Amino acid sequence: MKIKAAVINKEGEYPVLQDHEIDVKADEVIVDVIASALNHRDLWIVKGQYGRIQYPIILGSDGCVSHNGGQYLINPGLNWGDRQAYQGGDFDILGMPSEGCFAEKVQVSEAYLHEKPSHMSVEEAAALPLGGLTAYRALFSRAQLQKGEKVFISGIGGGVALFAMQFAVANGNEVYVSSSSEEKIAEAISLGASGGYNYKDDDMHKQVLKSVGPMDVIIDSAGGPGFSKLVNITAKGARISIYGGTRGEASFSPQRLFWNQASILGTTMGSDQDFSDMLEFVNKHQIKPVIDKVYPIDEIKEAILRMKEGAQFGKIVIKNKL
Amino acid sequence: MKIKAAVINKEGEYPVLQDHEIDVKADEVIVDVIASALNHRDLWIVKGQYGRIQYPIILGSDGCVSHNGGQYLINPGLNWGDRQAYQGGDFDILGMPSEGCFAEKVQVSEAYLHEKPSHMSVEEAAALPLGGLTAYRALFSRAQLQKGEKVFISGIGGGVALFAMQFAVANGNEVYVSSSSEEKIAEAISLGASGGYNYKDDDMHKQVLKSVGPMDVIIDSAGGPGFSKLVNITAKGARISIYGGTRGEASFSPQRLFWNQASILGTTMGSDQDFSDMLEFVNKHQIKPVIDKVYPIDEIKEAILRMKEGAQFGKIVIKNKL
Structure with missing residues (x-):
């Protein structure tokens, strides 16, 4: 399936918006990305300072998405495994090696979709998952x-x-x-x-x-x-x-x-249990993520440069034009 | 009360056997030391590398003692307090500031006396408390x-x-x-x-x-x-x-x-609960401390020099002549 995505084609490059072919997996769903957010991990990968980098890359571990008329955020900790103490050998983070949320659509297992907290905007919801x-x-x-x-x-x-x-x-x-x-x-x-x-x-x-x-x-x-x-x-x-x-x-x-x-x-990331507990806590206390700035997806390079500069206070959000 | 003890009178000196006056406390018992053992703490104090050193000092955190016809070892962690997670503000270690076991007799609260494991010699029992x-x-x-x-x-x-x-x-x-x-x-x-x-x-x-x-x-x-x-x-x-x-x-x-x-x-030392659990474990598994060498108390300087050299394998024990 062909989607529009912000792709890093080789080392040293910033993501560029282009058509990208994804392999459709039978046990996953393809959902529309409304907004996503930057994490330091994205910056490390752009700088080439991360283990096992494979190109082409679609970054973006955080996403607020729409699917079947509902709005969801994605738990980016994939295949944590069944131990609370640590991630198993199959653990991966959404957005490298799997295609991430800096794209028109993203493919994930439905198990990682969690209802968007109703007290949050889509930008706030996109800012929550990995950091929260x-x-x-x-x-x-x-x-x-x-x-x-x-x-x-x-x-x-x-x-x-x-x-x-x-x-x-x-x-x-x-x-x-x-x-x-x-x-x-x-x-x-x-x-x-x-x-x-x-x-x-x-x-x-x-x-x-x-x-x-x-x-x-x-x-x-x-x-x-x-x-x-x-x-x-x-x-x-x-x-x-x-x-x-x-x-x-x-x-x-x-x-x-x-x-x-x-x-x-x-400590790094968290288990499925941690993610559910975090969402429950955030809903109970009506916590809203602090947003530094929202960039449209075609200005993703500027967003990354802002993080590189280190001047941000809160999350840097990427908004899709839907 | 006057006892014979290995006393450090001032900084830079090794302990010397001499008469020493102790203040008898009504809520403690005075017991006969059979054997004691060295710990790195004793060496740090001899070297002057320890907090709040007060002279004169009788070192010796480990002791196997006799009292009312029975043989006991002493839990050297005094006044740990009631939290398992950490020691309270009144915590002290037997042997500076309180007078320790490198002496003919030592004064302790009866609560810190634990029955000597029957599978151990008095030298082995003396080697166990602080390290174990x-x-x-x-x-x-x-x-x-x-x-x-x-x-x-x-x-x-x-x-x-x-x-x-x-x-x-x-x-x-x-x-x-x-x-x-x-x-x-x-x-x-x-x-x-x-x-x-x-x-x-x-x-x-x-x-x-x-x-x-x-x-x-x-x-x-x-x-x-x-x-x-x-x-x-x-x-x-x-x-x-x-x-x-x-x-x-x-x-x-x-x-x-x-x-x-x-x-x-x-982690340092342990709670009263840790001490009881340790003794139970040692008794259950019939564990015997490894002894490097036994010195008579009048050769305590040689014992300390052996630890300073770092060549020991196991505990350095001090034996009283009873």
Whole structure:
């Protein structure tokens, strides 16, 4: 079947809108994409910094779609398997190797379609899946966030970080953030954060400990040498969920970690159960994803450049012209 | 009350046998020390590398004692508190600030006395408490070791590492070790380990992955740059318990950790529950601590020098002349 899609034909290129032939699979449905959203994963693949890249590629792990008159969002975690603790060997993410949502249509198994939350616009719904899933698992399934605990979220502004902040605020927790941008900290506070710190300050950990005390749950996607500051603000029994490594090799003081009986928990994406639980939580608390900017699909290169620049606060959404 | 004890009178000195006055507390009992054992903690304190050192000091966190005609060992984790997840603010370790077991007598609350396992000699019983407690919590309470899982224990030869190895072997798990000494690896294999690797080999992680595959539970007390090799041999869902940091700041690849949904779990000592569970496990499996060498208490300096040298395989025991 021929569809219009934003295709990356070879390494180093940005996606271009063109006709693309897809193999129709009998056990999947072909649905119309209304809107999709960018994730850092898309940027890594565009930069060629991802494992097992196969061209041509249609990116886009997030999608709000229409199918048989209904509107749905897609769980992008394909074939997670039956263990809650980790993904099985067949796990894949929608949008490379399978064709993703930066297209007129996308082919998925019906099992991955979930009803669009009615309190969200189609753009908001498109912004939710991958980031919301990752944040939910990091915060609840992995870190087991409890009522009354203090939460710290590093690098606020990215999609997952904002979802983690919104979820923890909705859960009734006191939430602190870090950023190198005063504007992003101010925006986070307007969304419910109790305070923010500049992670470029060498003594950030001392500022945190002095002003609000140690943290019970920390969510990070940077790693790098700055990771040690996060270990240094752990409370006894604290859990740090880490779902990214933009700053490279992470380091920490073993003494601080073991004396605090603290844990560093690697986490990526989430199980089918995590996805259902996340949707239920988002519906219960009427949470709306923060949208940075909406681009029409023929400006997808500009959308990717915006993410590359790192100035966004919230999700970058791609809207189809239907 | 005046007792004979191995006292450190000031910084930089080794313990010397001398008379020492102890304040008798109404809610504690004074028991006769039969044998005690060294822990790395004692060495750190002798070297002045420990927090809040107060002189004079009587070291010795491990003790096999006699009291009212019975023989007991002492749980050295004082005032842990009521949470299993972490120690409370009043937590202390027997032997600094409170007077420890390198003495003729020691004063403790009766609640910390546990019946000596009948399958052990007094020297073996003295070797068990702190190391056995730390290993048990690292392996079972923190890493939640399951049947059928593969275990890797770094730096075999130290007390805790050997206990962790013996416990995992007794539990029916396949256990691998690392050391820079071929002799220590051979001794570990004779005690039930399935194989060993030299951690000085830059490609140790590749050797492990190639020969026996990834590990489910890893026990480490080194940290340092070599810690990344341990993260690189994690299986999906693996847990690394870390209870020491002899090599300093630990580093790891966030990508490896999060893609494997692996966890790094700081752990130190253990709760009262951990201690009881450890004793029950040791009795059930008739485990005997590995003893490196027994020194009479008037040769305590030689005992400490042996630990400083790092050549020991098993616990260094101090025997009183009764």
